[in-house]
Amino acid sequence: MIAVTSERVELLEEAEKFVSMILESDIAEQYRQCLYRVKNNAETQRKVKEFVEMKNRYEEVQRFGKYHPDYKEIMGKIRVVKRDLDMDEVIAEFKKAENDLQGLLDEVSVIIGRSVSESVKVPTGNPFFESSCSSGCGSGGSCGCS
16 A cells, blocks of 8 residues: 655645646647537548548458459548548648647656656657657767767
C-alpha cells in the first residue's frame, strides 16, 4: 500500500492545477472547437464515411496485393478519396489544431522530463525536441556528447 504523505497530496494537487491550465488553454479550446466542427459538419462527415468505407476496401485488397481483381481501381480511388478528405477545410483546420495541441503537450513533457534530469528520455515524436546529446546518440561520442 502506498503511504499518503502531505508531499504526495500536494504534488497531486499541483498536477491537477497543471492539467486544468492545459485544458483551459487557447490551444485546447481551439482543438475542441475544431473537433466539434468536424463532428457536426455534414459534408465533412460524408467525406470521412466515404474514406472509412474505401479504407476497408483498400485493406481487403492489400491482403491479396496486385493479384486482387480490383487492385488498380481501389488503389486509384483511395488516393482520390484521401486527397478529397485532406483538402476539406474543416479537416485541415482540425489537423492544424491537433498538431498545435500535440506540440504543447510535447513541450510540457520535455520541460517536466528535463526538470527531473537532463538524461530523461521523453518520447515526443517531434525531432525539434530531440537532442542527440541529451541522452546519448549511440555514435560513440562522435557528435560531441560524452
